[in-house]
Amino acid sequence: MDLMVEVQELTKYYGATLAISRLNFQVAKGEIVGFLGPNGAGKTTTLKILAGFMPPTSGTARINGYDCLRDSLALRRSLGYLPETVPLYPDLTVSQFLRFAARAKGVEAREETREVQRVMAACSLKEVEHTLIASLSKGFRQRVGLAQALLGRPPLLILDEPTIGLDPAQIVEIRQLIKELSGDHTVVLSSHILPEVSQLCQRVIIINHGQIVASDTPENLSRQLSRGSRLSLEVRGPGAEVLSALKGVFGVREVVSQGESRYLVEAREDQELGPELARLVVQRGWDLLKLQPQEFTLEEVFLNLVTEEET
Amino acid sequence: MNRMSGVSAVLRKELTIYFATPIFYLMGFFFLLVEGFLFFFVYFTYFQNATFQAAQNPQVAALVNPFQTVFRSFFEDLGFILLLVTPLLTMRLLAEEKRSGTAELLFTYPLADWAVLGGKFLAAFLVYATFVLLTFVYPGIFAFVTRMDWGQLAAGYLGVLFLGSACLALGLFASSLTENQIIAAITGFALLLLFWLIGVPQDLGSSYGNFLAALSLREHLPNLARGVIETKDLVFYLCFTYFFLFLTKRQLESRRWRA
Numbered sequence: 066m067d068l069m070v071e072v073q074e075l076t077k078y079y080g081a082t083l084a085i086s087r088l089n090f091q092v093a094k095g096e097i098v099g100f101l102g103p104n105g106a107g108k109t110t111t112l113k114i115l116a117g118f119m120p121p122t123s124g125t126a127r128i129n130g131y132d133c134l135r136d137s138l139a140l141r142r143s144l145g146y147l148p149e150t151v152p153l154y155p156d157l158t159v160s161q162f163l164r165f166a167a168r169a170k171g172v173e174a175r176e177e178t179r180e181v182q183r184v185m186a187a188c189s190l191k192e193v194e195h196t197l198i199a200s201l202s203k204g205f206r207q208r209v210g211l212a213q214a215l216l217g218r219p220p221l222l223i224l225d226e227p228t229i230g231l232d233p234a235q236i237v238e239i240r241q242l243i244k245e246l247s248g249d250h251t252v253v254l255s256s257h258i259l260p261e262v263s264q265l266c267q268r269v270i271i272i273n274h275g276q277i278v279a280s281d282t283p284e285n286l287s288r289q290l291s292r293g294s295r296l297s298l299e300v301r302g303p304g305a306e307v308l309s310a311l312k313g314v315f316g317v318r319e320v321v322s323q324g325e326s327r328y329l330v331e332a333r334e335d336q337e338l339g340p341e342l343a344r345l346v347v348q349r350g351w352d353l354l355k356l357q358p359q360e361f362t363l364e365e366v367f368l369n370l371v372t373e374e375e376t
Numbered sequence: 377m378n379r380m381s382g383v384s385a386v387l388r389k390e391l392t393i394y395f396a397t398p399i400f401y402l403m404g405f406f407f408l409l410v411e412g413f414l415f416f417f418v419y420f421t422y423f424q425n426a427t428f429q430a431a432q433n434p435q436v437a438a439l440v441n442p443f444q445t446v447f448r449s450f451f452e453d454l455g456f457i458l459l460l461v462t463p464l465l466t467m468r469l470l471a472e473e474k475r476s477g478t479a480e481l482l483f484t485y486p487l488a489d490w491a492v493l494g495g496k497f498l499a500a501f502l503v504y505a506t507f508v509l510l511t512f513v514y515p516g517i518f519a520f521v522t523r524m525d526w527g528q529l530a531a532g533y534l535g536v537l538f539l540g541s542a543c544l545a546l547g548l549f550a551s552s553l554t555e556n557q558i559i560a561a562i563t564g565f566a567l568l569l570l571f572w573l574i575g576v577p578q579d580l581g582s583s584y585g586n587f588l589a590a591l592s593l594r595e596h597l598p599n600l601a602r603g604v605i606e607t608k609d610l611v612f613y614l615c616f617t618y619f620f621l622f623l624t625k626r627q628l629e630s631r632r633w634r635a
Contacts, residue, residue, distance in 0.1 A: 116484045119631065142486040152477030156396045157389070165392075168385030169485040213481070 067094040068127075069221050069251040070115065075124035077110050077275075084110040085275040087124065092268075094220070097247045099266035100255035101367065107275040108255040109149050112225045115253065116146040128221055142171065145214030145250075149225040151206050155199035159190055159209055162198060166213040184212040188242065204235040211242065222246065224254040228261060240265060259367055271367060295359040296338055298328045302351030310349065314341055326354070382487040386495025387502075390469070394503050399464070407461060407507055414453060415514040419446045427522075443525055444602055447515070451532035451601035454511065455539050455594070458504070459572060462540060463564030465503055466547030467557045469496045470624075475555040489628045493621060497548055504540045508533065528603030535600025538613035542593060543568055545620035552627040568593070571616075 070092035077084045085107040092098050100108045114121050117133055117140050126133040131140035154162055163181045172180050185191055188208040193201060198209065207227070214222055227243060228236045243252065243265055256262050262269050263283035270280045279286060300307050304326070311320045311330060316338055319331040332338045339356060346353045394400045426442035473479040482492060515529055550563035575592035578585030589595045593616070596609040 113480070116480075118480055118484050138486050138488060141484055144484075146481070146484045148477065148480040148484075150477050150480075152480055154389070154393065154478055155476075156393045161389075161392055165385055165389040166481075166485070168381055168388070169482075169487055171381065171486055174381070 068092070069094045069096070069129060070253060071125075071127040072111075072115075073125050075111065075114065075126055076122050077107075077114060077119075078122045083275055085272075088272075088275075088277055090270055090277060090280060092251060092253055094251055096268060097243075097252045097254070097266045098268045098270060099262035100253070100270050100272055101257065101259065101262050102255075102272040103257060106273045108257075108272060109225055110275075111272070112146075112223050112253070112255055113148075116144060116148075116223050117141045118146075142217075143219055144221040144223055145216065145219040147210045147214045147222075147224045147227060149229070149255075151210040153198045153206060153209055155197065158195050158197055159185070159201070160194045162209065163212060163216065167216045170217040170219075172217050180216060184215045187215060187246075188212040203230055204232070204238075207231060207235070207239060208242075211239070215246070218249070220251060222250045222252045222254075224252065226256060227254055228256070228258070236261075295332070296330045296342065297355065297357045297359050298330055298342060298353075299326055299355035300328065300346050300351050300353055301326055302346070302349065306349075307346075307351065310345060311342065314338070314345060316341070329359070382491035383494045383498070386487065386492055387498050390496055390499030391502065393468075394499065399468075400503060403461060403464060404507060404510065407457070408510060408513075410457060411454070411511050411514060415450075415517075419450055419514075422446060423518075423522075443518075443522060444528060447525075447528055447532060448598070448601045450514075451536055452594075452597055454508075454536055455597045455601075456572070458508070458536065458540055459543055459568050459593070460565070461507065462500075462504065462543035463547045463550065463561045463568065465500045466544055466551050466564060467561040468551070469500065469548055470551040470628075471554050471557045471560045475557075483631075489625055493548070493625055493628070497544060497621060500544045500548065501541055504544060505537060508536055508540065525603065531603045531605050532601050534605065535597050535609070538600075538610055539593060539597055542613045542616035542620075545617040545624070546571070549620045549624045549627065552624045 068091050070090075072088055072090050075088040076086055088107075088111060100111065102108050113119050114126055114133060115128060117137050120134055128140050129143040131137075131143060133140055154165075157165070160181060163184065164177060167177050167180050168174075185194060188211050190205070190208055190212055193205055196205075198206065201209065207230075211224070211227065214224070224243065228239050231239060240261065243254070246252065247265075254262075254265065267282060268280065269283050269286060271278045271286075298311070304322070307326075308320060308322055308328070311317065311328060316333050317330055318333045321329040321331075323329055330338060330342065339358070343353060343356060423442050423446045426440060426445065430437035430440065430442060470479075473482055512533075515524070518524065546567055547560075547564040550567065551557075551560040553563060554560050571591065571593045573592075573594075575585075575589035575595040578589035578595075582588075590612075596612045599606050599609055
């Protein structure tokens, strides 16, 4: 397997504050990987280090085989980076800026015009070609940011929160664009929006408090972390007795009381609990009002992981 | 990849921004206004008086060359006025990149630090040279009324350009220290004034005065202003430029090892 990104024991301190702690992960060529985590979890720090903007305090990061400290120029030549805040030069027009970016990225002078036209077409920027960046809407700015990342066809795209601050229609557009790009590029993106990551990415790395909490496909994550099924149960009967009886059923991992007569029952792996619970309630002479299986959403998995970390 | 293409990319970008923003035009306007005032009311009047007196009194005529005196003050004053202009040209160059976050783009492009610095410095220098050469209007007017000493003029302009490169390098360094353009400008002004006045102790007979005067931006200008090109003056300005560009490069690199 060819690796595009190799990160080992990556650690970054800002002064005395630990931003990320001993991260280890790899991204294969052609993969789309999403970094997921709450704000301040260390996503942006990790991406800034990968993009060669700042060095790690310790540990190593390699992109396309280039070390982030020793081969910084070669590393930066292999990637296109969209920073979180999409910084652009307000006094330049879109085409002036993209021409500058193309030259700065080492696009040959005679390829320059064609390359700028190509990325403008890819990001639907034709209509604002000669507009000052200062007067662009947020959506267009985001696309300009994406366009400059694409210049020179770098093998790796690093996109920090590519859809933040956009309206729903623009979000759909940008996501579509990223999907189209994923054919030619390896993509590492960050987000704190779960559906986005689960739609776009083949693999999700969940990061919290500067540490990787989980790393898998979105489907696997929700399956693996839900560890069996959950049932929502409503029973009319003596509270404490019901609770202890439910806990006593074979295969039950956890029972949570959710207010009056409502219980959430979590099963051990692959246990079919429904019939067993129904029988129990009926045998004791209580009233079974509701029995409903519940799925874990990625959102809950995420929250689970993040809160587990905190406790 | 051509190694110079990075420099030229940054150079072109910076020039585009200079010419796209009003600062350049505003500064050019006021600069020429001040120069025009000095020329018409100070130098020209002085020149008229001096030539008149020389015509009256042959002894004075033998001692004083009005043309040389006038242009000597012209270049020395020009040097000082440009000293006030340069921090305004350089304050934006690095501070604004940091404040607006575009540094994150600039320093993740495959550009070597020296290419970024070189491009920015050259852009500022070209704008500065444009200002300087615009003043050529005034000596040009003189050419109608008197015989010109083009050699002195060339030496004076050379001196002012070299002085400018030193001031711009210092201003660029000031801009690398902060995210705030105003702070960059203030730091630039303060350091430039210091290096302008550092020769004063010599005039007061201070024991280390000679040493300090050798470091002064001002003390190296008079020779050139009166038409004498001395290597030591040009070398001083070049070293000054190199020293501050070097410090700026170190300052940029420090973000890689700091924190």
